[in-house]
Amino acid sequence: MKTKFIALAGGLLAATALASVPAKADxxxxxxxxxxxxxxxxxxxxxxxxxxxxxxxxxxxxxxxxxxxxxxxxxxxxxxxxxxxxxxxxxxxxxxxxxxxxxxxxxxxxxxxxxxxxxxxxxxxxxxxxxxxxxxxxxxxxxxxxxxDDYQGRALARTLKDAGYEKVAVAYVNNDYGSGLANAFKAEFETLGGEIAGFAAHEADKASYRSNLAELADGGADTLVLFDYGDGTGLTILRQALENGFFEKFVGADGMKSEALIEELGPENLTNFVTSAPVGEKxxxxxxxxxxxxxxxxxxxxxxxxxxxxxxxxxxxxxxxxxxxxxxxxxxxxxxxxxxxxxxxxxxxxxxxxxxxxxxxxxxKGAAGDQNFDAAGDVPGIYALFKVNGDQFETMTEMK
Amino acid sequence: MDFMELLNFYLMPGIVLGCIYALGAIGVTLIFSILRYAHLAHGDLATLGAFLALAIVSGFGVSPLAALPVAMIGTAVIAVFIDKAFYNHLRERPKIVTVMASLGIALMIRAVIQVVWGVDSESYVRGIVRPENYWGLRIRDREIYTIAFMIAVVVALQLFLGRSKWGKAMRAMSDNPDLALLSGIDNRKVIILTWLIAGGLCASAGVFLGLNTELKSMMGWHMLLPMFAATILGGVGRVDGAVLGGLIVGVAEELSVLVLPSEYKTATAFVILLLMLLVRPTGLLRGKVL
CATH class of the missing domain: 3.40.50.2300 (Response regulator)
Structure with missing residues (x-):
């Protein structure tokens, strides 16, 4: 038995020794x-x-x-x-x-x-x-x-304001993505004279968000701006908001532009949903x-x-x-x-x-833009607003 | 805010959530009082049950409720298998070894789920279901099923533990395993029975969570803390305590939004757990044995 183990160990050792000599380093x-x-x-x-x-x-x-x-x-x-x-x-x-x-x-x-x-x-x-x-x-x-997202949040605020959204509630996932986007959006939307009638972070991965939604809806807004992920909590929140009729219109940002929303909720329920996302310039x-x-x-x-x-x-x-x-x-x-x-x-x-x-x-010159980095390693972006048409997202308008 | 709004948007979701927590917490409490360790794979076992039901729903086109019993049996058998394959060998070692092993099992189960079903969000039924309106009370069918199922399970389990021969054997073993063995109770059979019940309930918690929200590969893991909080709150080893604890944790999480910023919702279960351990470590119902 012992010799067997030694033989096995020896064999393994030889195998690793062989494997660790590649022809050329990748x-x-x-x-x-x-x-x-x-x-x-x-x-x-x-x-x-x-x-x-x-x-x-x-x-x-x-x-x-x-x-x-x-x-x-x-x-x-x-x-x-x-x-x-x-x-x-x-x-x-x-x-x-x-x-x-x-x-x-x-x-x-x-x-x-x-x-x-x-x-x-x-x-x-x-x-x-x-x-x-x-x-x-x-x-x-x-x-x-x-x-x-400082740019995306502001561009989204301007686009919504132009499209006639006046009073919105904002729900954002409590992480660096959600809070960055939400704060940029809020600052610009309020500067433009829009009203934020509810502004709350939520923790991801809970089973129910009905109480969160009820709190947000109390402000009297008919639009929910949701900064979250469409494969995660964003889906849960959107579902519960639709089912309970908390808001009439819904707005998302890049994280919400996910096929999962259309698959799980059905396009017929997403007629009042728009979402922004980065696009490549032609x-x-x-x-x-x-x-x-x-x-x-x-x-x-x-x-x-x-x-x-x-x-x-x-x-x-x-x-x-x-x-x-x-x-x-x-x-x-x-x-x-x-x-x-x-x-x-x-x-x-x-x-x-x-x-x-x-x-x-x-x-x-990249597919998404020229990719000329600024001092902080960032690049400017181009965004468009999307709506759901049939089984996929369709560009509505460019965002400025 | 009027009373109906409080009922519809804060209490109702809390109660439904509490029922789901309770179904999981009963399993945790059974395992804790009979096998004497905290089973950390309980959440992922629930996820497994939920995805088994999904396989049946999408494979045979039946409703999730029809798939529930099959998923429960399937998960129960898998739970017994896991016990035989892994925990059994650690029975005589310090309990902390088994607790750590169960954490490993949790990761294994999750990995299997992610390999088989992927990591995308899934749901049993596509589209949305608007609630029925009963005199101002907005309830969905699936919420009624969740609550009814939980009540039925608790009544059945209490009768089983109190009246039947095997139920009494389980209680005896939870009281004193050595004495139970001496008086002719087959410990191995009791352990199998415990895993069958805990595994089945665990699967039902997963299925109802999936039915009320979405199925995700991490859904059970996120439910683990509230389940343990519910178990300890109600008193470890008490089935009725687990139910009470589950309901309190669920309702408290939803009501916390009224007084706290909503990002602290998750922390509510933690706070309840800490307070209970400080003030009354035995739990509300003074649990110790079944």
Missing amino acids: VKIGLLGGVSGAISAMAPSMLEASNLAIKQVNEQGGILDGETLEGVIGDSACNPQGGTDAATKAVNIEGVSVLVGPHCSGAVLAASGSVSIPAGITMITPSGTSPEITGLEDNDTVFRTVSS SDALDAFNKAFQADGGDPDAIFVTTSYDAAFLAALAIEKAGGDKAGIAAALREVSNGEGETILPGEWAKAKKLIAAGTAIDY
Whole structure:
């Protein structure tokens, strides 16, 4: 029996020894997504878009010396703890060069504060939209390819006011995403002379929100502005508000633009529901991405896919530019997308690689916008208001 | 705010929620008083029951209530299996080992659910159900079913524990396992019976939670704290205490919105738990044994 164990242990040891000598070291980027949790329905297409960028890199000659770029997926669970766990694993165990993600603001703040900033690893989030991320003391290592909610909240307030909404109640999920968005919205809506007749945070994942809704409805507003996630508590609240007739009209922001709402509640119940979400500006870059993503079997209209693609493609460009040096990636990221140099569109990896090797300056024009980062690592954004038509969301109007 | 509004939007949801907590808390209390440990996988076992029912609903096109008994039996059998496969080996070790093991089981069950059913929100019935209006009282059918089921379960369980031979055996074992063994009670059978009952009730808590809200892979885990608060509040080892505790926690959570900012709703269960442990650790009904 004992010899058997020794033989088994020896065999395992030999196997690990063999496995740990790869032909060529891969370059890894961490793809931290909210695979489980409140945005679970959005995460798969976002990760697919990031993987498309990685696939293109590998098809067009690979990264650095023809090495393979590998995306390591981690589940950030859309909460601070999950984000930290996933980032720790990606940085310390997988040894990734760049983190693309996490997807939710709370996870971004926690993972950057406790993992990526101390380790000096560059983080590019495609969907962490909280205004808090702008003010991070990050040694210039935290970037995002989506714009801050400070902008979205204000744009939504202006659009609603123009559309004739005068008196609204605001319910927001009690995290960095919800409070950032709600406060920006409230400030602008009140400046414009609108009335906020109820303003309350709620804790996620409770079974009943009827008492919360009753409190909010007491203010006499006919519209509920709900800053939450459509796969999580947002769905529960919207369902209970509709069932009990608390409000007549409903407004959401990017987190609420989820197919789950239409699937679970039915489009016939969502006729008075509108939601804002970031959109790509019509451009050659967006067309190039749409075509490639469609050919890859993805849905280019899904939320945050353009920003996810840009984040991963920019990460690859920065690694190439920095020559694989992890500490130099943040600086390289600014160089490859600062508005100066030869234009690189989505998918043009071979061209970019040649130019970088020749020492020519390049400028990536992303699917979601030009992606020229400002001093805080933020980008401006374009938003549109969506309504439900049939089984999907349809653009109503651009938001200014 | 008038009285009907208080009743419709604060008390009613609280009572329905309380019934769901109570169904889970009864299982927790049974396990605690007979096996003497806190079962942390109880929430995820409830999730499993809810998703089993979903499989039956979507597979055979029956109503969730028809799927309930099957899901209860399925979960009960799985609970017995988990006990045999994992907890049984730890029976003679310090109880804290089993408690920690149950945390591991919770993660395992959740992982299985996420692999099989995915992580998206699901529901038994698509669309929304507007409540019926009974003289100003707005109630949905599913809320009536939830409350009726809970009452039926408690009455049946009290009769079973008080009158039947096996019920008495369970109480005897909860009082003193060694003495029960000496007087000819088969401890293993009592343990199986406990898991069957706890697992079945657990599944029903999950199904009713799913029926009243949505099914999510984390739904049971989020219910764990209120269930434990309900158990301790009512007095550990008391079935009627678990029901009372569940109702108090559920109603208190909803009413707390009236006096506290709504983001502190979740904290209500914590506060009740802490206060009870400080003031009257034995619980409202002085629990100790069944």
